Amino acid sequence: MRLGVILLVLCAALLHASWNAMLKSSGDRLGALTIMTIGAGLGGLPLVLLTPLPPASAWPYILLSALLHTGYNLFLIRAYRIGDFGQSYPIARGSSPLLVSLGAALLVGEQMSAYTWGGIALVSVGIISLAQIKDRHQLSAPLAAFTTGAFIAAYTVTDGIGARTAGNAMAYSGWLFVLDSVPLALIFRWQHGRLPFTGPRKQIGLNLAGGVMSLLAYGIVIWAVTLAPMGTVSALRETSVLFAALIGALFLGEKLTLRRIGACLLITCGAIVLGLHR
Secondary structure (H helix, E strand, C coil), rough: CCCCHHHHHHHHHHHHHHHHHHHHHCCCCHHHHHHHHHHHHHHHHHHHHCCCCCCHHHHHHHHHHHHHHHHHHHHHHHHHHCCHHHHEEEEEEHHHHHHHHHHHHHHHCCCCCCHHHHHHHHHHHHHHHCCCCCCCCCHHHHHHHHHHHHHHHHHHHHHHHHHHHCCCCHHHHHHHHHHHHHHHHHHHHHCCCCCCCCHHHHHHHHHHHHHHHHHHHHHHHHHHHCCCCHHHHHHCCCCHHHHHHHHHHHCCCCCCHHHHHHHHHHHHHHHHHHHHHC
């Protein structure tokens, strides 16, 4: 993987941690995430208008990914509602790189070196070790977070195949985000009889901006998986937990313990291994 791609994926990781922190700090998470997906859909409209229509062979992947993203969004809301940001985010993000690597190996025959597998393993173990399960008898929050991670892996592999099939990552991303903005809006309207645009204008604006951030973050990832192995891109993207740990400490009042610092160092080592053996 070229250095420029690595740096862009790391930038995507920062954007991803930022909009997730915005979602976690929101009182109405379904409403906030619905506005974010609408913002991402609006951000995707220029891509739809300025790029050629994806070929017919790419549309099953776009539609499947939109459904998987909806499942991911719903479980993400549940994980944040019943679990801490410092627990749910690492489990969700840490469980996906190995699942993505296995899926890519099984479905598209991607071959990776021992160094790459080692780097992915370091990142995954480091991320999961950031999570703290306070009560081992209360596993609903970790299970929701792990299910979120499974959805992440499923849509990442789907989008990797779909974007390569489309031959144009920007066109694929644009249509995906436009379609992805519809299901949550319908769910929210079904539950509340309206769309979630009745709150303070400042908060609505922040949520729309968060949606554009999510578009940029994942659009970079879709572009990257057309150039590099999906597992490698996924592992580098999940270094977002490094940024999440700092955001949690600086803005959400969460402690940056020695355990978390050690886990961050483990993730950094894994990212270095992936970068040196690309």
